[in-house]
Amino acid sequence: MVVDGWDVNDDLELVTRTLAGDQAAFGELVQQHQRIVYNLTYRMLGEAREAEDAAQETFLRAYEHLARYDPNRSFKTWLLAIASNHCIDRLRKRRLTWLSLDEPLPPHPALTSKTTAPEESAIEVESSAAMQAMLGDLPPDYRIVIVLRYWYDMSYVEIAETLETTESAVKSRLFRARQALAEKLQANSAAQMSVALERV
Amino acid sequence: MAHDNYHAMMSLALDRALPPEEQCILHGHLETCPACRSTWDRMCCADALFGQAISVAPSADFTARVMVRVAEREIARHEAKPWRLAAAIITGLFAVIVALGVAGLALLGEGDLVNGIMRIAVQGRLMIASLGAAATLIETLVGALRTWLGFLVAQPVVWGAAISMLTLASIWLGLIEALKPTPIRVESGA
Numbered sequence: 001m002v003v004d005g006w007d008v009n010d011d012l013e014l015v016t017r018t019l020a021g022d023q024a025a026f027g028e029l030v031q032q033h034q035r036i037v038y039n040l041t042y043r044m045l046g047e048a049r050e051a052e053d054a055a056q057e058t059f060l061r062a063y064e065h066l067a068r069y070d071p072n073r074s075f076k077t078w079l080l081a082i083a084s085n086h087c088i089d090r091l092r093k094r095r096l097t098w099l100s101l102d103e104p105l106p107p108h109p110a111l112t113s114k115t116t117a118p119e120e121s122a123i124e125v126e127s128s129a130a131m132q133a134m135l136g137d138l139p140p141d142y143r144i145v146i147v148l149r150y151w152y153d154m155s156y157v158e159i160a161e162t163l164e165t166t167e168s169a170v171k172s173r174l175f176r177a178r179q180a181l182a183e184k185l186q187a188n189s190a191a192q193m194s195v196a197l198e199r200v
Numbered sequence: 201m202a203h204d205n206y207h208a209m210m211s212l213a214l215d216r217a218l219p220p221e222e223q224c225i226l227h228g229h230l231e232t233c234p235a236c237r238s239t240w241d242r243m244c245c246a247d248a249l250f251g252q253a254i255s256v257a258p259s260a261d262f263t264a265r266v267m268v269r270v271a272e273r274e275i276a277r278h279e280a281k282p283w284r285l286a287a288a289i290i291t292g293l294f295a296v297i298v299a300l301g302v303a304g305l306a307l308l309g310e311g312d313l314v315n316g317i318m319r320i321a322v323q324g325r326l327m328i329a330s331l332g333a334a335a336t337l338i339e340t341l342v343g344a345l346r347t348w349l350g351f352l353v354a355q356p357v358v359w360g361a362a363i364s365m366l367t368l369a370s371i372w373l374g375l376i377e378a379l380k381p382t383p384i385r386v387e388s389g390a
Contacts, residue, residue: 023270030263038258052258059266060273131249149215150250156217175211182242 011075018066026066029075030059036076036152037083043147044087046136054090058083073161080152081162084144091140134184142177145170206236207243214247 011032017025037058042051061082062069069078135143148154148162159170209226212218218226230237259265301313352358 023267026270027263027267030266034262034266035255035257038262039255042256052262055258055262056266056269060269063270064273128254131253134246134249146250150253151255156215171208171212171217174215175208178211178214178243178246179207179239181246182239185242185245186238 012071015066015069015071015075018063026063029062033076033079034059037079039151040080040083040147041087043132043135043151044084044140044143045090046132050090054086055083058086061086077158077162080148081164084148084163088140088144091143134181137184138177138180142173142180145173146177146181149174203233203236203239206230206233207239210236210240210243214243 011029014025014029014032018029034055038051038055041054041058042048045051045054058079062079069075135146138146144163145159148159152158154162156167156170156174160167163170206226206229209218209222213223213226230240
């Protein structure tokens, strides 16, 4: 099966070669999947440096547990499952220690370097920052379902498989997450309205 | 809270997973309930915002960095092996001793177990005495060897022969090394 120009059988071959001791084969796997893993860690953690560290940790964990990988399962899904669990753990630790999740998260540097017209670029960055801030307000369990649904276009079944949960749990979390996002939008528009009234 | 059911239907509708008959129910409700209409509008707004989601990429040297960390972990894993082995042996021995103790206590009772341990201690002392005799024998042999080596070292002929042998061996090894073919280095990439 070919996905985005990449044959998933290539993953299996590279996994087999890595297990036989070929580290370069693992390098090819990293090269192929780095973007999807990094995008997830960035959307979950909201900070470029921490996201890169979490993405690296995801690949290291995959390398260490490669022998446990089930070839009947998609390698991409397996990687995203590792990344999701790792990010949720980090967020829980973070909440317990030093960072308030209420803080707005900065936009990714890659988003500011696009070669679009300045106005379009500004709108894009603004909406991306708004999106990231809204994501940052969601609890980790809700955030991950939104990321997998919108950035990876995953079905309920695929999300359930990635998060090792049931389809009904995914539906429920998506519904709660959307409800929270709607409330957040309502609060934001009320705040904007009061700022506008103050100016008048 | 009372309209949670309609909110759940909205979420399914956004994923195009709501059956047509339920869609009719939802839209009928939205026409009569302004609060749910407002929630629906905001859910659609969030859906549109997230629908434009842009994927971000890591830094250009990401793969190289991962591979450096993989190599570091491999080295650390190999270095940690003797410690792990020692820890496993100690833990294993401790577990065996505890298991034997518990089993002994269960099978023999406290008094018999103490007697059994005392008997094992006596046997151990006998074994140590035997080991002492073996040590004396080894000491004698080592003493004889030292005397013999001392005699050899005192002889100038032996010294001369040893030095000659070492010189010959060095020359021979150097010659072998020089005759070895040099591997050709192949540069990969531009």
